[in-house]
Amino acid sequence: MLVYGDHDRSADARAVLARMVDALAAVHAMPAGIDRHGALVSLFIEASELAQGLADAAFEAAGEDDDTPANRAAMGLLMAFARSIASSWDSGFRHLVPVQAEALLALAAQPLPAAVRMRQAEGHAFYAVYPEAYLESARRLSASLPRPVTVIGLRSIGIGLAAMAAVGLGAGQPVTLRPVGHPFRRALCVSARLGAALTADPAACSVVVDEGPGLSGSSFGAVADWLEERGVPRGRIAFLPSHDGDLGPEASPAHRRRWSEVNRSVVPFDTLFRSADGRVPPLERWFEDRVGPPVAPLQSLSGGDWRSLLYGNPAAWPPVHAQQERCKYLLRTESGTWLLKFAGLGRAGEAKLERARTLHRAGFVAEPVALRHGFLAERWLDDARPLCIATPELITHLADYLLLRARSFPVDGAVGADLPALLAMARVNLTEALGEPATLRLARWTPDILGRLGSRIRRIVTDNRLHLWEWLRCSDGRLLKADALDHAYAHDRIGCQDVAWDVAGGIVEFGLSAAEATQLCHAVGNRMPLDLQLVDFCIDSYIGFQIGYWSFAAAFDDRAVSALSRYRAAWRRACDEGQSVRVRTHNQ
Structure with missing residues (x-):
């Protein structure tokens, strides 16, 4: 199934550094407290993404990871941030060691590419992976490790987390590697120079830092395989992951055995921010000045x-x-x-x-x-309850809601999947769920049609989550939308789309009749441009996406099996109709 997707952006490295200089001065001028700490961590994450982009650009140019001056300067900047974060954290957000301008200038002095691809760190964006957790987990691990320690951060997110771990371990500057290849069979491409440096001291302990593990844990496994093949004993390899679970179902038996044997350390979120050790205010007190x-x-x-x-x-x-x-x-x-x-x-x-x-x-x-x-x-609205059925009032309310989003949240650039990518996703998911004959309906979306439709798209921050249970009825009669802020920037392939995507989502999720779908389309289209053929395409793609999404969810929630059945049935009905799904206008 095709569901997940990465988010990255192209940026001028020097422009990023210039912004960071100004932003860092503003952080240093902020009063002590969690707001300052959060702003510092935000800058650290941007510096991490820049370092990842520079390292990946060098990797692509050379075909291997190497110990370059630019990589060393970028990691030096991350270490400066990590020390500053640690000082703020250890003092309960009261004090911090400033990040010295020299660390920024050292990176700016390098020959940097005009454009780098900075990949969003998924753990920081979606899964509450906090840099401070790696500082603390490294400290817990430190006493059990032989010395010296070499820290290896895996890109993307591991490049910054490695700096936090190095500070926690009292180790030197980390190196960064990019495992490549099939997601379940990752491998390394390491230069002779960097490889020699990583294995120069036979007594050294290697600490591998990354998010995960995921379905296979093959990124951790690739680094450990590489180290063991060069004579590093398993007892001198340790892992710093983001959770304490086992490897996923796609892990190889060898990697699974190693995972159970090596030294690992994890500090869960609840331990990090809900403990009563007195150093850091717990989560429930972060908003005390606003809510009591x-x-x-x-x-x-x-x-x-x-x-x-x-x-x-x-x-x-x-x-x-x-x-x-x-x-x-x-x-x-x-x-x-x-x-x-x-x-x-x-x-x-x-x-x-x-x-x-x-x-x-x-x-x-x-x-x-x-x-x-x-x-x-x-x-939190104690008196609100989710809706069970779509009413005419809800259809009108949805139209007003989508119009406000379209007018208030326009976006520029390629921040969402294009139409060929949506079509490919739908074809893969429908084939896996229902068999190849079920995709015959998609043949009507020819490259010429997609090209015309694509030229009409006006991208906005779409809702992307219009399921009926996301709508709340309050005791005073108000209709409110829950979970309305960030699904256009979720860890999936959809991203920001035309308002037609949300119109299609409403038609599918509310189970609208042809007349009701026409009502919704007219309510939106009479007040802003709405391409009905694009709505029809989005309905096909939307159902294909939901089939993939709930296929993954069905492994963890029995109720998702019923949801998956509903979307499969919706697709079969669409195929039986043999025409545009539920969208009828006087022009058709």
Whole structure:
């Protein structure tokens, strides 16, 4: 199935460094506290993504990882940030060691490419992977390791996490490697010079740092394979992953055995930010100045646990994809109940807060309060309940909602899958789910038609999550949209699309009749450009995406099996109709 996708951007390396100089001065001038700490971590993540882009550019040019002056300067900058973060963290956000300008100037002095591809660090954006966790897990590991220690950070996200680990271990500057090849059979391409440096000291211990492991753990495994093939004993290899689980189902038996034998260390999120060691304010006190002190312990709503608060009967629970849900908690204070949801570390969180404010002013979402170090606080509506059926009022409300998004959140550039990529995704997913004959309907989308449709696209920050249970009815009659901020920037292939994508999503998710679909299309199209043929294409692609999405979710949630069946049935009905799915206008 094709569901997941990477997000990257092209940037001028020197322009990024120039922005960082100004932003760093602003961080140093901020008053002590979690806001300053969060801003520092955001800059560190941008520096990590820049270092990743530079290292990958050098790798592509040489065909191998090497110990270059630019890589060393970039890692030196990350080490400076890591030391500053550690000082802020250890003092409970009260003090920090400034990042010296020399670290930035050393990188700026290198011959840098005009454009680098900076890949979004998925763990920081989606999965609440905090750099401070690697500082603490490295400290826990430190006492059990023989010395000296060589830290190896795997790109993408591991390049910055390695700097945090090196500070925690009291080690020297790390090196970075990019495992390549099939996702389940990664391998390394290392220059002779770098390889000799990594294995020069037979007594050294190698600590491999990355997010994961995922389905196979092959990135960790590739590095350990390479080290063992060059005589490094298994007892001198250690891993710093992001979770303490086992390797996924695609892991090789050899990698699985090694994973169970090597030294590993993990500090989970709850230990990091919900402990009572007194050093760092726990998560429930991050928003105390805005909502007051907690009157009860935080309640986890992650992994679908939010359903127990919104539905009286578990039989009515909607499906969830627990592995894709953001980390979230319920906070109760004297001023009310609040949802604390992970919105992402780095610059993306600020944009989500602004979207939340815009949508709240228009009456479409709950009240946002503040963003603190990756978490967004918004009011929890105790009296709200999810909708079970689509009503005429909801169709009108959806049209108004989509129009506001289209007018308020336009985007520039290639920030979402193009139409050929959406079509390819739908074809793969439908073939795997229903067999190749089920894809005959997609043959109508010829390259010429896709080219014409593609020229008409106006990309916006689409909602991408219009499932019926995401709409809430309050006791005063208001209709509000939940989870409305970030699915256009999720860890999938869709991204930002034309408003037609959300119109298609509404038609499918609300189960609209032909007349109701026409009503929705007219309600939107009478007030802004809406290409009905593009809506029809998006319906096909949308169903194909949802079949892939819920196929993955079905491995973890029985209710997802029923959801998958509904989307399969929707596709069969579309094929039986033999024409545009449910969209009828007087022009057709």
